[in-house]
Amino acid sequence: MKSVLVLNGPNLGRLGSREPEIYGDLNLEALTKQLESLATELSVKISVMQSDSESVLMAAIHDATDKGTDIILNPAAFTHYSYALADACKAHTASGAKLIEVHISNPHAREEFRHKSVISASASGVIAGFGFDSYKLALRQLAG
Numbered sequence: 001m002k003s004v005l006v007l008n009g010p011n012l013g014r015l016g017s018r019e020p021e022i023y024g025d026l027n028l029e030a031l032t033k034q035l036e037s038l039a040t041e042l043s044v045k046i047s048v049m050q051s052d053s054e055s056v057l058m059a060a061i062h063d064a065t066d067k068g069t070d071i072i073l074n075p076a077a078f079t080h081y082s083y084a085l086a087d088a089c090k091a092h093t094a095s096g097a098k099l100i101e102v103h104i105s106n107p108h109a110r111e112e113f114r115h116k117s118v119i120s121a122s123a124s125g126v127i128a129g130f131g132f133d134s135y136k137l138a139l140r141q142l143a144g
């Protein structure tokens, strides 16, 4: 069975209470349940993680690269400035494994600092602006 790692960056553990007008009123547990249910339907094994720490996210990406596991990554604010995560994503996609960058909101329709992603050039593709459906579209794509 195909495995997919769903990685969530900083502040995404605050979903549900953080700016609900932008991110909705459902929490990370609800997102995880929705993705687990879709994964079962698609016969994909998923593991969902969240960390506020760049080094924890990097270690998870490195591990997925070593295992050839595809990744759905919401880098959150690291999207806009983490060259360390960008390098790890580049090594991941260069190895032949896939990585889809996702965002709940559409960062291009928001503040200017969100318009730039340092991750996108290292991703297989980007899906943004569809709420939790951004993750589901990515999962469907990876399930092939």
Ligand code: DQA
Binding pocket: 010, 011, 012, 074, 075, 076, 077, 078, 079, 102, 103, 104, 105, 106, 107, 114
């Ligand atoms: C986000 C968009 C980022 O700009 C922001 O820093 C986040 C969440 C999104 O999912 O819309 O934390 O990645």
